[in-house]
Amino acid sequence: MTRTGSLLLSAAAVLTGLLPGARAEFEETCAGLSKQLSVPNATVTLADFVAAGTNLSLPGLDPSCGPPFTVAPADICRVGLTLATSERSSTKMEAWLPRNWTGRFVATGNGGINGCIDFASMAYTSNLGFAATGSDNGHSGQNGTTMLNNIEVVKDFAWRALDTSVDVGKHVAAEFYGKKHDKSYYFGCSTGGRQGWKMAQDFPENFDGVVAGAPAFAFNNLTSWSGTFFSIIKAAGADGFPTQALAALDAELLRQCDEIDGAKDGIIEEPSLCNFRPEALICSPETNSPSSECITGKQAETVRKIYSDLHGINGDLVYPRMQPGAGILGMIYGIYGAADEQFLYTDHWFKYAVYNDPNYDTSVVTPQMMADAWSKDAGRINTWSGDLSKFAGRGSKILHYHGQEDSIISSANSNRYYDHVSRTMAKPSGELDDFYRFFRISGMSHCQGGPGATAIGQGTGSSASLDPEENVLMAMVRWVEEGQAPERIVGTAFVNQTESLGVDYKRAHCKFPLRNVYKGTGDVKAIESWKCI
Numbered sequence: 001m002t003r004t005g006s007l008l009l010s011a012a013a014v015l016t017g018l019l020p021g022a023r024a025e026f027e028e029t030c031a032g033l034s035k036q037l038s039v040p041n042a043t044v045t046l047a048d049f050v051a052a053g054t055n056l057s058l059p060g061l062d063p064s065c066g067p068p069f070t071v072a073p074a075d076i077c078r079v080g081l082t083l084a085t086s087e088r089s090s091t092k093m094e095a096w097l098p099r100n101w102t103g104r105f106v107a108t109g110n111g112g113i114n115g116c117i118d119f120a121s122m123a124y125t126s127n128l129g130f131a132a133t134g135s136d137n138g139h140s141g142q143n144g145t146t147m148l149n150n151i152e153v154v155k156d157f158a159w160r161a162l163d164t165s166v167d168v169g170k171h172v173a174a175e176f177y178g179k180k181h182d183k184s185y186y187f188g189c190s191t192g193g194r195q196g197w198k199m200a201q202d203f204p205e206n207f208d209g210v211v212a213g214a215p216a217f218a219f220n221n222l223t224s225w226s227g228t229f230f231s232i233i234k235a236a237g238a239d240g241f242p243t244q245a246l247a248a249l250d251a252e253l254l255r256q257c258d259e260i261d262g263a264k265d266g267i268i269e270e271p272s273l274c275n276f277r278p279e280a281l282i283c284s285p286e287t288n289s290p291s292s293e294c295i296t297g298k299q300a301e302t303v304r305k306i307y308s309d310l311h312g313i314n315g316d317l318v319y320p321r322m323q324p325g326a327g328i329l330g331m332i333y334g335i336y337g338a339a340d341e342q343f344l345y346t347d348h349w350f351k352y353a354v355y356n357d358p359n360y361d362t363s364v365v366t367p368q369m370m371a372d373a374w375s376k377d378a379g380r381i382n383t384w385s386g387d388l389s390k391f392a393g394r395g396s397k398i399l400h401y402h403g404q405e406d407s408i409i410s411s412a413n414s415n416r417y418y419d420h421v422s423r424t425m426a427k428p429s430g431e432l433d434d435f436y437r438f439f440r441i442s443g444m445s446h447c448q449g450g451p452g453a454t455a456i457g458q459g460t461g462s463s464a465s466l467d468p469e470e471n472v473l474m475a476m477v478r479w480v481e482e483g484q485a486p487e488r489i490v491g492t493a494f495v496n497q498t499e500s501l502g503v504d505y506k507r508a509h510c511k512f513p514l515r516n517v518y519k520g521t522g523d524v525k526a527i528e529s530w531k532c533i
Contacts, residue, residue: 017299022095023075026099030077037175039081039168045092046080058119058239062141073127075099075270079172084162085138089152091161093135096122102129103182104477105173106338107166107207109192110531113157113345115139122188124459125473128466131181133169144348149356151379155374158379159198166199166206183480187377187473189213189458191448193400198383200398204391209476210398213458214409214447217383217417218319220354220373222409225310225319226336227346227365232305233337234363241333245281249303250326252281258323261516263513265525267443270518271323271404272412277310306332312367318374320412323404326451331407353378384417386424392435397479399437399472401488401509403444403454411440418512429513438512439472439489453491455499464492464503487511490527508532 027049034047050056050072061068072078077097079381084090094117108121115136125132138156139146147153164182174180186207193215229277233241242249257274258264268274283294290296295303306329308319322328336343342362350362354373374382391398402414417437422428443452448459455464457471465471468478468486475486488508493511495501505525510516510532522529 001088004116005300009388009443012082023099026075026077029099029351033077033079033172033176036292037172039171041084042168043082045082046078048074050078050080051070053505056119057330062116063144064142066125070119070123070138073095073123076126079176081168081172085156085160085164085410087181088150089091089156090428091135091138091156093116093133093161093165093168094119094122095169096126096286097130097173097176098126098131101131101177104130104185104294105170105181105183106130106132106133106185106187106400107162107169108134109162109186109188109195110137111136111192112141112142112191113144114191116142118188118192121459124186124450124463126475131173131177132168133165135161135165141159142322144352145358146349147352148380149445149515154353154379154381156379157197158381159202159494160198162195163203163206164324179461183477184313185473185480186210191216193217194219194383196398197400200388200396201383201385202380204388204394204396206385208396209480210396211401211458211472211476212398213401214403214406214411215400215414215417217356217379218413219383221310221370221375221382222320222348222413223346223349224365224370224373225410226343226408227350227362227466228310229306229332229336230342231364232302235250236298236302238370239290239296240298240302241337242295242303242329243333245299246330246333248293249278249295249329253324254326255384256280260515262465262520263524263529264328268325268404269442271325272334274324275323276303276307276334301327302452310370312370318370320410320416320440321405322410323412325405328407331445335407349373372493384420386417386420388421388436389425395435397435397437397476399439399479399484400520401439401441401456401458401472401489403446403448403449403450404442404454405444405452408446414438415512433485437486439486439509440512441489441491442507442516443489443493449497451493451497453493453505453509455494457508464494464499464506470506480517489533 030049033277052075054072058068079095103371106125108118117134122132123136138161188196191351193212194211194217196212198216253276260273261269278300281295309321312318330410333395347362351360402411444454457463470490479485490508492506495504514532
């Protein structure tokens with residue numbers, strides 16, 4: 001049997017509980033772990049055996065973190081700790097240690113500006129036999145209020161909570177299993193993607209393999225960019241944003257850009273080639289008023305601003321444009337403009353981390369505010385180093401993916417970062433391939449979902465297969481443990497975007513800088529009808 005076959009068999013066996021393990025001994029060892037563990041500056045808050053299928057109650061979970069319960073799909077020893085990270089800060093973490101351990105360790109990330117342990121990713125990875133850890137990133141809930149006048153909490157959010165919990169998690173796993181892990185992995189998206197890149201840039205010894213999706217790197221500039229949509233929409237006024245014609249704008253965008261890749265299928269494979277012209281939908285003089293089918297010149301100008309690069313002081317690029325895609329304008333309005341207050345992440349970051357002033361007016365993010373945030377770089381959070389030489393030098397690998405219909409973090413910034421690394425390290429793509437591979441996932445929204453073939457193994461509900469060809473986590477395992485790097489990532493689209501309805505089609509997503517094009521013949525839903533050029 002090949003090593004890949006062994007990987008898949010191992011994962012399948014974990015899922016069905018076929019691998020050996022003395023359950024009574026496992027439970028007994030878990031129960032005694034709280035007394036056995038000795039971790040400096042840490043308090044063990046729980047060490048409980050949890051049987052597969054248990055619906056875990058999570059009392060005390062901040063409401064902004066989601067429902068106060070989760071399901072543990074595998075037998076685990078659940079360990080909770082509180083770690084002091086400074087005299088003024090601490091982080092809560094958990095380690096889920098599966099009975100059917102594969103010898104692999106994985107750390108999971110966070111999202112947004114949150115202090116929410118990613119229990120869903122811990123469930124997903126522990127079910128695959130990884131000893132999994134996650135932390136609250138140094139604060140509780142989807143907010144930044146505890147960062148006020150406390151740079152230590154900001155540092156935890158930027159990097160320290162993850163770095164500390166990784167060290168402790170590895171120690172806890174070694175104590176429990178009686179031996180050190182074989183390989184160490186990271187798995188995260190959004191803020192979690194940025195955290196993965198922060199580890200690769202500044203803490204290269206932590207992981208053998210990093211899977212980082214839709215990363216929020218260039219964090220301060222991203223936060224500034226996110227805040228501009230609120231002011232664009234509010235400045236446009238009630239008649240300046242084309243809410244009445246969103247469907248028509250989506251249809252016109254697809255008319256102009258859908259077939260750039262050669263196929264008329266409602267999905268834009270290469271949004272960087274789409275130069276959408278909203279003026280094509282301006283009402284005729286005879287109509288003289290906006291409707292569901294046309295827009296005003298003022299509304300066209302608003303659309304232009306949303307799809308434009310953001311520049312700051314002296315015209316310097318702050319952040320690249322929102323990539324165009326069907327549905328993006330509606331999502332922009334719903335996320336950033338429908339409420340009467342600034343986007344939460346932008347509002348809290350500037351108030352509590354940049355300016356330390358809870359009354360600071362964030363309604364308009366000015367060029368000076370953008371410059372202040374970037375230069376201050378609170379907690380060293382920017383995460384924009386292009387030098388990955390230490391990470392590559394130890395043989396570590398990174399798999400970067402980004403959805404091409406992401407309304408939270410423009411995928412254009414991931415293209416930009418890849419080129420930044422290439423220039424900084426003076427390496428063409430062929431050499432970057434040795435340790436860094438980037439895949440653009442057409443039709444994917446933020447981290448998951450969307451109309452395309454977006455199930456790529458990035459978590460529960462997004463995992464059509466454990467085949468390394470179709471699963472980013474297992475692709476990383478194969479790359480690290482077998483030396484076989486992914487050339488493409490095959491995604492799955494479910495019927496009506498609903499997994500229970502079955503598979504609609506699959507599509508192979510190309511390794512950057514290649515792009516996907518339709519060959520011109522055959523079913524557009526067939527993998528073999530597409531090629532990377």
